[in-house]
Amino acid sequence: MWNYLSLLLLLSLLQVSSERKDTSGCPKACVCDNRKRSVLCQNRNLTKVPAAIPEMTRKLDLQGNVFKVIPPRVFQTLSYLTHLDLQNCQLKQIEKGTFTGLPYLAHLNLASNNISVLHKGALDGLLLLRRLVLEHNQLKEIQPGTFSQLPYLNLLSLAHNSLRHLPDMTFRGLVSAWWLRLSHNALSDLAPESLAALPHLRRLSLDHNKLQDLPWEALSHLYGLAHLDLGHNPLTHLGKEEGLALPELRYLALDGASLQTIDVGAFSHCPQLYTVDLRDNQLKTLPSLQGLDRLHKLNLSGNPLRCDCAARPLWDWASRNWVTMDGLCEEPRLLRGEALESLREEDLRCQGPRDGEEEQEPTGAPGEDKAAKPCPSACTCSALSHHSSCENKGLMLIPSGFPNTTQLLDLNWNKFTSVPQFSFPNLSSLVSLHLQHCKITRLAPGALTGLDQLIYLYLSDNQISELSAAALQGVPRLRYLYLDRNYFTRVPRDILWALPRLVHLHLEQNALQHLALRDLAAGENLHWLHLSGNNISDIFPGSAQNLEGLYLGSNRLQAVPTAALEGLPVLRELELSGNPLGILQEGAFMPVAKSLQHLYLNNTGLQQISPGAFAGLEPGLRSLYLEKNQLQTLPAMDDFIQLEVINLSENPLHCDCKLFQLHRWLASQKLPGEATCEFPPSAQGQKVKEATAIFEACLGKKVPLTSQHEAKNTLGQRSQWMPAVAGGYNGRSRSSHRP
Ligand SMILES: *[C@@H]1O[C@H](CO)[C@@H](O)[C@H](O)[C@H]1NC(C)=O
Ligand SMILES: *[C@@H]1O[C@H](CO)[C@@H](O)[C@H](O)[C@H]1NC(C)=O
Ligand SMILES: *[C@@H]1O[C@H](CO)[C@@H](O)[C@H](O)[C@H]1NC(C)=O
Ligand SMILES: *[C@@H]1O[C@H](CO)[C@@H](O)[C@H](O)[C@H]1NC(C)=O
Ligand SMILES: *[C@@H]1O[C@H](CO)[C@@H](O)[C@H](O)[C@H]1NC(C)=O
Ligand SMILES: *[C@@H]1O[C@H](CO)[C@@H](O)[C@H](O)[C@H]1NC(C)=O
Ligand SMILES: *[C@@H]1O[C@H](CO)[C@@H](O)[C@H](O)[C@H]1NC(C)=O
Ligand SMILES: *[C@@H]1O[C@H](CO)[C@@H](O)[C@H](O)[C@H]1NC(C)=O
DSSP, rough: HHHHHHHHHHHHHHHHHHHHOOOOOTTTTTEETTTTTTEEESSSOOOOOOOOOOOOOEEEEOSSOOSSSTTTTOOOTTTTOOOEETSOOOOEETTTTTTTTTOOEEEOOOOSSSSOOOOOTTTTTTTTEEEEESSOOOOOOTTTTTTTTTTOOEEOOOSSSSSOOETTTTTOOOTTEEEOOOOOOOOOETTTTOOOSSSSSOOOOOSSSOOOOOOOHHHTTTTOOEEOOOOOOOEEEEEEEOOOOOOOEEEEETTTTTTOOEOOOTBBBBTTTTEEEESSSSSSSSOOTOOOOOOOOOEOSOOOOOGGGHHHEEEEEEEETTOOOOOOOEESSSGGGOOOOOOOOGGOOOOHHHHHHOOOOOOOOOTTTOOOOOOOTEEEEEEETEEEEOSSSSSSOOOOOOTOOOEEOOOEEEOOEOOOOOSSSOOOTOOOOETTOOOOOEEOOTTTOTTTTTTTEEEEEEEOOOOTGGGGGGTOOOOOOOSSSOOOOSSOOTTTHHOOOEEEEEOOTOOEEEEGGGGGHHHHTOEEEEEETTTEEEEEEOOOTTOEEOOSSSSOOSOOOOHHTTTOOOEEEEEOOSSOOEETTTTTGGGTTTOOEEEOOTTTTTEETTTTTTTTTTTTTTEEEOSSSOOOOOOTTTTTTTOOOOEEEOOEEEGGGGGHHHHHHHHHOOOOOEEEEEGGGGGTTBBBBHHHHHHHHHHHSSSOOOHHHHHHOOOHHHSSSSOOOTTOOOOOOOSOOOO
């Protein structure tokens, strides 16, 4: 008896070891192909990885079983394995050591499991892995270091998971990765360094996520990226200040993204772009995409294009550059359904006032269905784009009953006159709310309650003169607020307390008399303040620690507000165009000299720029707009080492030896923009940089200006502080504020 048992034991042991050694054996549940060295055990309801897999196996297909867990080291003996398929095996997690002993594994497929956690070290040992598929799992987060031991991985797919956030350095170690798929997750937040350390990434798929802003900081690490898919994210606006800077990008998809506006220059730092897909957005116009000389395809189909004079710059640019541009006109009615590309230049006109032209329009624009889902009568609600609209329906009351998935609600051109409490129930997904041209005078306290996700609020072209913090309670995420063309006489400072995340505030074309910077104190995140076209004559000091752009064009400032600039430590862009400045004081920009990059002084009646006026700006200034002034000469600019744009057009420049240094500098710089001689008559109309004949004469003499120091003296003798001459101010007369 003992012997028999011993023998049995011995035999079974022998059998196991011989099975392991025998390359021609095959586990019972599987099909083996010895020539291809493959073992297929798909859909066998196996609960354990079969033990007797031939050691020489290269391909092992185990998909469609019910392993749930894979104990460590099960694959240890299969050291020749190159392909392992574990799709659809109800795996819940991957433990450390699961793939130990697989030095040649190149393809690992873990798709369609229930993996919610990838433990650190779970993928260690897969030194030659090239392709890792983790699609259709339930990953909510990725631990830093998870991919740190995969130096040859080319493709990583994490599509169709539940990722919400990517922390810094998520993909550290993937030094060979060229395609990263993150489509169909719930990403709303990419940390600034989350995509760092991916030196070879060429393609990134971020479509079907919840990005409300372009993750431009994270993307800025991807110097070599050629293909970027950002479609189907709730992006509504692309600004140039948050623009993409991807020098190698050729293909950009932004389809189905609820885009309404795109700024000029939003793509200008992607010079290689060849295709831009903007299908199925809400774009009515698009600026010309100047600078994208290689662009070949621009798909605008599914946008409600307005084919009037606003479309001209784009149309001009596209036809000059042979760009294929798909997109049909929605407005004006006469051109509805026409392809923008097929129109002639003269079709793109602007006619009389908008009110006259618009009437009650038949509903049923493409992509919108009124059926089935809830939607207030008179409105259209698209399930596809999550947009609802009751634009220009003559409504006196704000309707309710929109689908609760609505992300964009367009209520423009109605007659609400006020916005009562709780006007927008059950709209917790709303990102963008449009209430322009609605004759609104008042927002009641709590008017916006419940709009937790709101980011854009458009209240332009109404009659609002005051706005309390209580009226803006309940929209904690708001970042863009448009109050232009209303009746404000002062900055509604209280609202900044209610809107801690506000970044952009638009108050153009109101009736502000002054700006007190201390009113901005609560706007911790306020970066851009638009105040053009008001009646501002004074700026009182205060501090706005994060203000990067201050736009004061077409106001009534009579001098650069130097003292007030003290409180703006990070100001990058300052617009003073169209103010009657007349002169620039010495050191006018000194308080912001360290940070200022763009300065607009066009059309300010400038007669003279004293040599010290720009003191401090030399190392950092990148653009300087001086067009439409009365300048006859200019101090030497040689020290402005970063300048990319200087506009001197429409100035009566005197091309004599005092301008020699400017001539030499312009000739050496290749800067765009024209500076033209007005005097002497022999040089009139010539470009300063090309008027060599005039300036050659200066070479014979002692060169009059050889350093800026000398320049100061020479010019200083004439008139450093020459006052503005009456009539020098050439500002365009502002149209009256209101009807
Ligand atoms: C696996 O289980 C399912 C459901 O229990 C059954 O329908 C199927 O026939 C089984 N497949 C095999 C190969 O046993
Ligand atoms: C696994 O995930 C699927 C959907 O992906 C789900 O239907 C199933 O209930 C999950 N199973 C377990 C055991 O969690
Ligand atoms: C633009 O998109 C439409 C709709 O998807 C498609 O039919 C058309 O071929 C596209 N055009 C280009 C130039 O890719
Ligand atoms: C909001 O939704 C709730 C439940 O989904 C419903 O009972 C209520 O009537 C809705 N309110 C409005 C104003 O539609
Ligand atoms: C929208 O309403 C449906 C049913 O009316 C509900 O199941 C769903 O949770 C709601 N969604 C949101 C985001 O409120
Ligand atoms: C602008 O301000 C001046 C006083 O500074 C005032 O006389 C004028 O009426 C104001 N204009 C408008 C349009 O508010
Ligand atoms: C100043 O120049 C900028 C850029 O060219 C332009 O957008 C703006 O309208 C000009 N402002 C005035 C008042 O001319
Ligand atoms: C310079 O200003 C003129 C007049 O406003 C304008 O036409 C031109 O485009 C500007 N050039 C640059 C380079 O900004």
